[in-house]
Amino acid sequence: MLALQLKHDLEHIGHSVAGIYASGEEALGGIETARPDLVLMDIKLQGEMDGIETADRINRQYDIPVIYMTAHSEESTIERAKMTGPYGYLLKPVNVKELQIAVEVSLYKSKSDKEKAQLTQELRSALEKNREAEEALRKTNEDLEYRVVERTKELDTVNKELKAKIMEIIRNEEERKLAEQEAENMRQAIAHMSRVSTLSELATSLAHELNQPLTAIMTNSSAALRMLSGKFDPEEIREILEDIIADDKRAAKMIRRIREPLKKDTLEPRSLAVNDLVRDIHRLVRNDALLARVSIELKLADALPAIRGDRIQLQQVLLNLVINALDAVKGSASDLRRIQINTTSGRDGSVAVEVSDSGPGIPETSLCRIFEPFYTTKTKGLGLGLSICKTIIETHRGSILAENRPEGGARFVIVLPAENP
Ligand code: ADP
Numbered sequence: 001m002l003a004l005q006l007k008h009d010l011e012h013i014g015h016s017v018a019g020i021y022a023s024g025e026e027a028l029g030g031i032e033t034a035r036p037d038l039v040l041m042d043i044k045l046q047g048e049m050d051g052i053e054t055a056d057r058i059n060r061q062y063d064i065p066v067i068y069m070t071a072h073s074e075e076s077t078i079e080r081a082k083m084t085g086p087y088g089y090l091l092k093p094v095n096v097k098e099l100q101i102a103v104e105v106s107l108y109k110s111k112s113d114k115e116k117a118q119l120t121q122e123l124r125s126a127l128e129k130n131r132e133a134e135e136a137l138r139k140t141n142e143d144l145e146y147r148v149v150e151r152t153k154e155l156d157t158v159n160k161e162l163k164a165k166i167m168e169i170i171r172n173e174e175e176r177k178l179a180e181q182e183a184e185n186m187r188q189a190i191a192h193m194s195r196v197s198t199l200s201e202l203a204t205s206l207a208h209e210l211n212q213p214l215t216a217i218m219t220n221s222s223a224a225l226r227m228l229s230g231k232f233d234p235e236e237i238r239e240i241l242e243d244i245i246a247d248d249k250r251a252a253k254m255i256r257r258i259r260e261p262l263k264k265d266t267l268e269p270r271s272l273a274v275n276d277l278v279r280d281i282h283r284l285v286r287n288d289a290l291l292a293r294v295s296i297e298l299k300l301a302d303a304l305p306a307i308r309g310d311r312i313q314l315q316q317v318l319l320n321l322v323i324n325a326l327d328a329v330k331g332s333a334s335d336l337r338r339i340q341i342n343t344t345s346g347r348d349g350s351v352a353v354e355v356s357d358s359g360p361g362i363p364e365t366s367l368c369r370i371f372e373p374f375y376t377t378k379t380k381g382l383g384l385g386l387s388i389c390k391t392i393i394e395t396h397r398g399s400i401l402a403e404n405r406p407e408g409g410a411r412f413v414i415v416l417p418a419e420n421p
Helices: 002-012 024-034 051-061 075-083 096-228 234-262 274-291 311-329 385-395
Strands: 039-042 066-070 088-091 270-272 295-300 307-309 338-345 351-357 399-404 410-416
Touching (some): 024 051, 039 051, 051 066, 051 075, 066 075, 066 096, 088 096, 270 274, 270 311, 274 295, 274 338, 274 351, 311 338, 311 351, 311 385, 311 410, 385 399
Parallel strands (some): 039 066, 066 088, 295 338
Antiparallel strands (some): 270 307, 338 351, 351 410, 399 410
8 A cells, every 4th residue: 555655656656667566576576677766665564575675686786776764763673774785765654845855855865876886997997997007118118228228238339349440440550551651661771781781781791802913912012112213033023923913813804893793694684663762762862862951953845755774773773872972961051951853755755864963063174084983982981872873774785974054053864775776
């Protein structure tokens, strides 16, 4: 009866009633199909389960608010009912106003609970997403850091290799420069030595070997002189004179032998550019000239024909002429110390090298003698340089001449035939 009254009251206040059930089991079945917004539950029911137990099941299975209705208000029943979290508790008999308030409040509370739950869920999933995003970010960061470390390592290695390569290139370049410098020093040393050793060898062996016949000549001449002042045997004098002649011949032979190495069969002829020879010599004497404040000017003709000859011997000739010129200008005022080396080509295809200086020139009386062996006007001179130059140039089928320049100073001119006239 009460149930029907309630249904009527509920419909009156604008709600529809999905079902009325006598037992808890029936109620659960009805709820399963109808899914109502609210359940009004009598605590006392027919069947196995009472209202509190049924409400407890509803709570566990469905998210539907329950309002209890009971005539009892014993403490123990209320305590049990409280545990199931009801939305309201109506005491019978229920008046419409109380019912309306309880239903409206429960529906509103259930709705806001659902919204809250929904919001909480949304918040949770947002938090979860956030956590996932953070995790992904952390992983990306880690990955990035790892890659940065790896890349840094790689770069470090490449950097080190690059550095090593650069150092190697620098070292190689330095070594190459050193080697070049060494080669140049060597070349200069050899050129110096070849000149110095040729001359000093000549001088030493000449002095040594000539000493013997000269001493013999001296001894014999003195003996002959002594004999002439007293009683003498012409036969003995003849023998002495013959000895003197023999010693003289020996001395002459020695001189010839010493000059032999400069003869044709010892040449090592090859195709040569005269301008290169001049440049070689210029490089060789440049420092000495600087120290002596002598300017050396080169005027080298273009497109000179090649000549054929022995490089070292021709270098010796040029070196000798330039050193003589340096000796000659050293006495002049420092702003007048000049040497000029010119190369020109003759019409007959020959090549000429001129070495001129601003020195005092060659005295007229010496001009015809300077190419003679042992002719020197220098205190420490050997007088062999120009005679060797003449021999070398003549073995190269060339000519050498010396003259004084009208403007002052000496000029030596060498003419050599072209390789392919
Ligand atoms: P040395 O230089 O040992 O004297 P050389 O045969 O080279 O032997 O020279 C012979 C001489 O020729 C020199 O002593 C010098 O009198 C003269 N002479 C050579 N070159 C010049 C020059 N450029 N100017 C003036 N005199 C020179």
